[in-house]
Amino acid sequence: MSFINKTGWSMAMLFAVSLGFSGLMQTTEVQAAADAADDATAKAKSKSTADHSKFKELDVNFKSGPEVTKACIGCHTEAAKQLHTTKHWKWDYINPDTNQHLGKNNVINNFCTSVPSNYKFCTACHIGYGWEDDKFDFTAEEKVDCVVCHDTTGKYKKLPGLAGHPNYETIEWPPHSGKFRPPTDLKTIAQNVGKTSRATCGACHFRGGGGDAVKHGDLDTSLTNPKKHLDVHMDAEGLNFSCSKCHTADAHEVAGSRYQPTAKEDKGRLIPGSLDERNTATCVACHDNAPHKGSLSKMNEHTDKLACQVCHIPAYARGNQFTKMTWDWSTGGKVDEQGQPIKIKGSDGKVKYDSKKGDFTHDRYVVPEYQWFNGEVKWTLVDDTFDPDQILKINSFTGSADDGKSRVWPTKVFRGKQMYDKVNNKLVVTSLSDDPDSALWKNFDHKKAVEYGMKYVGKEFSGEVGFIETEMSWPITHMVAPKDDAVDCHQCHKENGRLAGIDGLYIPGANNTPLMDKLGLAIAFLTLIGVLFHGALRYIMHKRGG
Amino acid sequence: MAAERIYIFKRFERFWHWSQALLIMFMMLTGFEVHGLYSIFGFKAASELHTIAAWTLVSLWVFAIFWHVTTGEWRQYIPTLEKVDAMMKFYLTGIFTDAPHPFKQTTVRKHNPLQRLAYLFVLLLINPLIWTTGWFYLFYSSWEDWGIAGFLSLEWVAFFHVAAAFMMLIFFIAHIYLATAGHTVTSHIKAMITGWEEVED
Ligand code: HEM
Numbered sequence: 001m002s003f004i005n006k007t008g009w010s011m012a013m014l015f016a017v018s019l020g021f022s023g024l025m026q027t028t029e030v031q032a033a034a035d036a037a038d039d040a041t042a043k044a045k046s047k048s049t050a051d052h053s054k055f056k057e058l059d060v061n062f063k064s065g066p067e068v069t070k071a072c073i074g075c076h077t078e079a080a081k082q083l084h085t086t087k088h089w090k091w092d093y094i095n096p097d098t099n100q101h102l103g104k105n106n107v108i109n110n111f112c113t114s115v116p117s118n119y120k121f122c123t124a125c126h127i128g129y130g131w132e133d134d135k136f137d138f139t140a141e142e143k144v145d146c147v148v149c150h151d152t153t154g155k156y157k158k159l160p161g162l163a164g165h166p167n168y169e170t171i172e173w174p175p176h177s178g179k180f181r182p183p184t185d186l187k188t189i190a191q192n193v194g195k196t197s198r199a200t201c202g203a204c205h206f207r208g209g210g211g212d213a214v215k216h217g218d219l220d221t222s223l224t225n226p227k228k229h230l231d232v233h234m235d236a237e238g239l240n241f242s243c244s245k246c247h248t249a250d251a252h253e254v255a256g257s258r259y260q261p262t263a264k265e266d267k268g269r270l271i272p273g274s275l276d277e278r279n280t281a282t283c284v285a286c287h288d289n290a291p292h293k294g295s296l297s298k299m300n301e302h303t304d305k306l307a308c309q310v311c312h313i314p315a316y317a318r319g320n321q322f323t324k325m326t327w328d329w330s331t332g333g334k335v336d337e338q339g340q341p342i343k344i345k346g347s348d349g350k351v352k353y354d355s356k357k358g359d360f361t362h363d364r365y366v367v368p369e370y371q372w373f374n375g376e377v378k379w380t381l382v383d384d385t386f387d388p389d390q391i392l393k394i395n396s397f398t399g400s401a402d403d404g405k406s407r408v409w410p411t412k413v414f415r416g417k418q419m420y421d422k423v424n425n426k427l428v429v430t431s432l433s434d435d436p437d438s439a440l441w442k443n444f445d446h447k448k449a450v451e452y453g454m455k456y457v458g459k460e461f462s463g464e465v466g467f468i469e470t471e472m473s474w475p476i477t478h479m480v481a482p483k484d485d486a487v488d489c490h491q492c493h494k495e496n497g498r499l500a501g502i503d504g505l506y507i508p509g510a511n512n513t514p515l516m517d518k519l520g521l522a523i524a525f526l527t528l529i530g531v532l533f534h535g536a537l538r539y540i541m542h543k544r545g546g
Numbered sequence: 547m548a549a550e551r552i553y554i555f556k557r558f559e560r561f562w563h564w565s566q567a568l569l570i571m572f573m574m575l576t577g578f579e580v581h582g583l584y585s586i587f588g589f590k591a592a593s594e595l596h597t598i599a600a601w602t603l604v605s606l607w608v609f610a611i612f613w614h615v616t617t618g619e620w621r622q623y624i625p626t627l628e629k630v631d632a633m634m635k636f637y638l639t640g641i642f643t644d645a646p647h648p649f650k651q652t653t654v655r656k657h658n659p660l661q662r663l664a665y666l667f668v669l670l671l672i673n674p675l676i677w678t679t680g681w682f683y684l685f686y687s688s689w690e691d692w693g694i695a696g697f698l699s700l701e702w703v704a705f706f707h708v709a710a711a712f713m714m715l716i717f718f719i720a721h722i723y724l725a726t727a728g729h730t731v732t733s734h735i736k737a738m739i740t741g742w743e744e745v746e747d
Contacts, residue, residue: 290687295594301687489590494582506700509582509589513708517583520712527716531723534637538727541642 046194053191062186065129065165066142071190073141080141082252087259088127090138091115095259100379102259108382110327110394110416110470111209114429117456121433124160125204132163132434134456147186148203152194155185157203161433198234199224201243213321217366217412218478222319230319232482246281256281261475263307263375263399264407265289283308305505307373307407309477311487315365316412318479322350322362328417330467332358333444341444356441358417368410368476370502372399382459385425392420392470394427401504408502410476415469419450422466429453554651554743559619562610563738569603570714577711600680607677622657623666633660637727647729651745661724664717672713679707 052058057071073080083089092103104122108114115122116134123131128143130136137143145164147156158166159173166184167173173181202224209215213222228235233245247256262279270278270285278285287308292299302311317323334355336342341355350362376398386392399406419428431438431452438445438452446465454461492499493509506512555563576599579585579592587595614620632648637660640648649658657665682689682703689695728734729744737743 298593298597304687304690489593490585490588493580493589506704508580508593508704511582512701513581513705516705516709516712517581520709520715524712524715524719527719531720535723535726538642542644545644 048194052193055191058187058190060187060190062190064168065145065147065186068186068190069129069142069144069146072146072193073144076146079146079252080144083127083144084138084141085251086253087257088252088254089144091126093259095377097260097376098378100381102379102381106381107379108394108427108429110414110418110472111215111324112432113329113418114382114453116429117431117435117453118433118439120163121160123164124158124162125207126164129164147189147193149196149200150193151189151200152192152197153189154199156189157181157184195242196244197242201247205243209324213317213319214324215414216474216478217316217323218313218474218476220317220319220321220323222321223478226319228482229485230479230481232480246285248280255279258475259377261373261375261377263373263409264405283312303407305401305407307409309410309475309480310370310408310499312480312483313368313410313476313478314481314485314487315367316410316476316479317364317366318481320364322348322364323366323412324360324414325363325366326359326361326415327357328359328467329419329446330358330417332356332440333446335444355444366412367498369413370408370499371397371411371473372401372406372502372504373397373409373411373475374399374403374405380427382427382429382457384427386468388420388422388425388466388468392427392468394470394472397473397475408499408505412474412476414472414474416472417467417469419446419465420468421450421454421462422464423462424460427468428461428465429457429459431456550745551742552652552745553741554737555741557741558613560738560741562606562613565606566603566610569599569606570718573599573603574711574715574718577708581708581711597684600684604677607673623662623669626662629658630660630663633658641727651743664721668714668717672710672717675706675710676714679703679710683707 057074060067060071062068062071069080087093087103090103091105092101094101105115112118112122119134119136120132127145127148128136129145130143145158148158156166158164159171166186167181168183170183171181173179202219202221205216206212206219206221206223207214208219213220222230223234225236226234228238233239233241244254247254249255256279262282265278265282265284266289267276267278267284268288270276270280289303290297290300291308299311331353332355334342334353342353343351343355344353346352346362348362350360352360352362354360378396378398380386380392380394397409397411419430420426421428428450430440430446431449432440435452436442438448440446440449443449447463450465451461451463487498490509491497492507495509495511497507497510499505499507500510511517573596576587576592576596579587580589580596586592629648636645636648639645651658682698683700685692686700689698725734725738726732728737733744
């Protein structure tokens with residue numbers, strides 16, 4: 001079997017190579033050849049005991065997503081019930097440690113800020129169908145979207161504005177582009193379901209914040225088929241990990257959480273079968289805290305204070321794509337001479353101004369900002385008041401050098417300026433997309449948009465919109481570099497190195513004892529002068545005497 | 547001026563002296579690089595070399611201590627204040643006028659009183675300080691297991707290690723110079739190489 005695979009592959013490669021060994025071949029052709037080979041291997045590699053294309057239940061011209069789901073749960077009787085309990089479904093989560101009421105539906109961030117009143121748009125990334133307002137039925141089994149995670153064809157796409165549905169009719173996409181998407185071929189998709197993949201998870205998680213690479217910095221479509229230098233584990237031609245290799249799922253609840261991350265573990269490897277309910281999505285779960293062998297063992301002495309990611313992810317947005325670094329909502333709403341909204345592109349080719357959204361900056365290969373982190377994240381929620389004269393940390397990472405639970409983590413700090421209630425000093429829910437009369441992206445009126453958003457969630461609004469400077473921290477943990485590309489010792493072990501300014505770390509070589517150095521060198525120097533003088537005197541006197 | 551030759555430094559002593567000298571120079575070179583004073587090997591290499599040299603030095607010391615104890619040579623370092631003033635006077639004045647050296651080396655009294663004090667300082671202060679702090683530095687990962695993590699901080703361990711390293715540097719400079727202050731400029735140095743010292747009779 002694997003022989004055939006390999007032969008197939010080599011044939012494809014041979015074909016590709018013969019096409020254009022001397023660099024004549026277009027990259028697209030290379031890609032196409034590789035993709036074809038990939039497709040072939042993916043199919044042949046599936047070790048499933050069921051070939052869904054042979055099921056008569058799926059040999060149906062499905063009219064809608066929920067129809068597909070009904071077919072799925074006809075056999076997978078418990079699947080939808082399992083999903084109903086997950087964060088992926090509920091977008092609602094209470095952190096048992098802080099008792100804060102979190103989840104996508106509740107928190108406010110400094111990207112698109114808030115979900116309520118914008119459901120049709122936002123729920124393109126919900127694992128359900130039809131969450132278009134606050135009356136969505138969370139108990140409906142057929143509303144669970146199975147194929148968004150289990151598609152293997154790459155042809156399934158939920159579009160913003162359709163409340164979690166793919167398009168069932170031909171649709172102009174992107175809007176006003178003159179390009180058209182044919183109706184989604186649900187039958188083919190249903191007949192080819194399989195395991196989740198980087199592509200399916202990435203359909204949402206690579207595009208957080210409204211587009212490819214925007215939000216996390218360490219997650220973007222460059223990870224769909226990454227080379228080894230981009231990620232050692234996901235390396236498509238090497239280990240080829242899917243997301244679920246680390247983010248294992250138990251009854252559809254996926255391990256790993258940004259609301260309750262694991263910042264430090266004192267335990268060793270997580271043994272398969274162990275009853276320990278540990279997070280599987282950590283480096284330590286596979287590598288333990290002393291993974292460096294032989295002459296590298298000195299590195300193990302760093303693991304008490306530094307997260308593995310500090311050294312092994314030298315930069316984020318390493319896949320050549322630009323990630324968003326700042327977002328200033330306050331400048332939105334400018335129009336051109338014809339009164340039309342505008343978009344301006346920067347020299348990096350990314351939109352730097354959009355009337356709907358304001359000003360942006362982007363960057364790639366970004367050196368992270370480092371902070372102590374013990375896994376506890378404190379959020380500023382819509383009911384919390386704050387001091388508007390200070391930069392508001394929408395989420396702050398708790399941790400310190402001496403709480404015994406923290407390690408230094410690399411983070412992307414995303415900086416913004418966004419709408420808030422100027423009188424009550426609170427964050428606000430803003431109507432952006434759905435409601436024709438108030439949506440900011442249609443009316444460019446901040447006050448109207450906030451008024452509607454706050455009313456939608458039943459919160460008080462003073463009527464005055466201000467703009468508050470905000471920061472959000474995102475732990476950097478993907479795009480793990482091969483060991484040769486890990487952060488070099490010297491990048492921290494020097495004056496003003498990467499970790500300069502992080503308190504509670506002693507870093508040899510970082511100019512730690514300036515006073516003693518001056519004193520020590522001065523005394524050594526004086527001693528040298530002293531003995532030289534003494535020697536000279538000896539020499540002269542000896543000559544005279546002699 | 548007639549000179550007599552006496553056998554002062556035994557083979558092991560000479561080996562110990564020079565290998566220790568080399569190691570200590572190397573440790574200063576690599577150690578101060580780790581400390582960030584300059585860059586020669588690069589931090590990583592400096593740190594690795596320093597660690598290798600540390601283990602070598604530690605083994606050398608184990609042998610040396612064993613040798614000193616079994617041969618009784620450790621007595622050479624017992625301090626005495628006798629003639630200290632004469633030595634001071636010699637280094638401050640007599641040495642310039644080619645006055646006779648106030649101390650007479652013999653096989654059983656190799657070090658002059660000032661040397662004794664200096665070496666004692668090295669043996670009782672610098673070495674123990676460098677050794678213990680260096681040791682704790684090496685075994686940083688084990689502090690937790692040894693139950694001492696709460697009492698030690700790398701910052702202070704390193705502070706004393708570096709302080710001792712500076713003391714070593716200062717001692718080293720003075721030591722090299724004083725090595726030229728024997729009967730003749732080179733007699734001490736020759737003695738440490740051949741074992742034989744020229745002394746005035
Ligand atoms: C002449 C002897 C020595 C000198 C001059 C010396 C000097 C130094 C200096 C200046 C540092 C840098 C410290 C800092 O900036 O934090 C250092 C680091 C260190 N020393 Fe020494 N040292 C000596 C002997 C030793 C010995 C005997 C040991 C072990 C038993 C030792 C173990 C270490 C270790 C483990 C480090 C840390 C290296 C690293 O961070 O990679 N040293 N030494």
